[in-house]
Amino acid sequence: MHARTPKHFVLEERLERYADFIEPAPQDYAGRWAEACYPLGGPTTPAGAGAQAGAAARTGRFREVRLDLGCGKGAFTVEAARREPDVLFLGMDGEPLCMAYAGGLAAKSGLENVVFLAWDGHRVTEAFAPGELSRIYLNFPTPFPRKRQARRRLTDATCLMEYRRILTPNGTVRLKTDSRPLYLFTLEELAAAGYTVLWTSEDARADFPDDPTSGYEERLAANGAKVFALEATPGPAPAHFSPTPQRGLVEYLPQDLEKLDYVPLGMEATVWNMRNREAKLWAKGHKGTGRADNNEKTS
Numbered sequence: 195m196h197a198r199t200p201k202h203f204v205l206e207e208r209l210e211r212y213a214d215f216i217e218p219a220p221q222d223y224a225g226r227w228a229e230a231c232y233p234l235g236g237p238t239t240p241a242g243a244g245a246q247a248g249a250a251a252r253t254g255r256f257r258e259v260r261l262d263l264g265c266g267k268g269a270f271t272v273e274a275a276r277r278e279p280d281v282l283f284l285g286m287d288g289e290p291l292c293m294a295y296a297g298g299l300a301a302k303s304g305l306e307n308v309v310f311l312a313w314d315g316h317r318v319t320e321a322f323a324p325g326e327l328s329r330i331y332l333n334f335p336t337p338f339p340r341k342r343q344a345r346r347r348l349t350d351a352t353c354l355m356e357y358r359r360i361l362t363p364n365g366t367v368r369l370k371t372d373s374r375p376l377y378l379f380t381l382e383e384l385a386a387a388g389y390t391v392l393w394t395s396e397d398a399r400a401d402f403p404d405d406p407t408s409g410y411e412e413r414l415a416a417n418g419a420k421v422f423a424l425e426a427t428p429g430p431a432p433a434h435f436s437p438t439p440q441r442g443l444v445e446y447l448p449q450d451l452e453k454l455d456y457v458p459l460g461m462e463a464t465v466w467n468m469r470n471r472e473a474k475l476w477a478k479g480h481k482g483t484g485r486a487d488n489n490e491k492t493s
C-alpha cells in the first residue's frame with residue numbers, strides 16, 4: 195500500500211516547495227492549533243460561506259479543529275476544508291510521499307484552513323492537547339489484515355482509548371472503509387473502548403451522496419466497493435481497560451466465500467488462497483473452508 199514515486203518526482207524538492215503546508219513537528223502546536231493557524235484577517239471565504247467565516251473572524255480562532263488521520267494524498271482533507279472555512283482541517287500521514295502530494299494540493303487550493311502533519315498516527319496524542327479535536331476522520335485506514343499486525347490498525351481499541359484524550363466531550367470518530375471485516379472489527383473495538391455508536395451505514399455513498407470523497411474512496415468505488423461507515427463518540431471510560439486479543443481480519447469474512455462479491459483492500463491474496471484451497475478440497479471431494487489453516491497463515 196506504499197505509494198510509488200513517479201518519474202521526475204524528487205521527493206525532497208516537493209517537500210521543500212510545499213513546506214508552508216506541511217508541519218513536521220506538530221507537537222510544537224499542541225493546545226494552540228485553532229489560534230496558531232488562524233490567518234491574519236480571517237479565513238478566505240468562498241461564495242456562500244460568509245456567515246460562518248464571519249463568526250470565526252470575530253473570535254480570532256477557528257471554530258473547530260478536525261483531524262483526517264491517515265489522510266493519504268489529502269483529497270478529502272482539502273475538499274472538506276473548502277466546504278467549511280471556519281474549521282481548521284489537519285491531515286496526518288506517516289508516508290512522506292503522501293505529504294508531498296497533499297502539500298501540493300493544499301498550495302494549489304489557496305485555502306488557509308488546511309495543514310498537513312507528517313507524523314505517525316500512533317503518536318497522535320503528542321500533537322494535541324486534551325479536548326482539542328472535535329472530530330477524527332479515519333477514511334479507508336490501512337486494514338493491516340494479519341493477526342500479528344492487528345495493533346497497527348488505527349481502529350484498534352488501544353488507539354481508540356488514546357483518541358478519547360484529545361477529543362472534545364462531544365467529539366466523534368468517523369470511519370469509512372471498503373472492508374466489511376474492518377468495519378465489524380471496529381464496532382467491537384469501539385465497544386471495548388467505551389464508545390457509543392451514533393450511526394452506521396453499510397452503503398455510505400448512497401446514504402451520504404454529498405459527502406466529500408477521499409482518493410481511495412474514488413478508486414475503490416470505481417472497482418465496485420460499497421462503503422461502510424460509522425460515527426461514534428466516547429461514552430464513560432471503561433473502568434478496567436485491557437487491550438483486546440489480536441485478531442486477523444480473515445475471522446470476519448463470511449463463512450461461505452461464494453457470498454463475497456467484493457474482496458476488500460488488502461485481503462486479495464488471502465481470499466485468493468482460501469478460494470484455491472476450497473476448490474482443491476472440492477475437487478478431492480472434501481468440501482470445507484480451509485479457514486483454520488488460513489488463520490495460521492495470516493497470524
Ligand SMILES: C[S@@+](CC[C@H](N)C(=O)[O-])C[C@H]1O[C@@H](n2cnc3c(N)ncnc32)[C@H](O)[C@@H]1O
Binds near residue numbers: 195263288314316335
Ligand atoms: C489506504 S490509505 C487511505 C488514504 C486516504 N485516507 C484515502 O482515503 O484516500 C491509508 C493511509 O494511512 C496511512 N497510515 C497508515 N498507518 C498510519 C499511521 N500509523 N500513521 C499515519 N498514517 C498512517 C498510510 O500511509 C496511507 O496513506
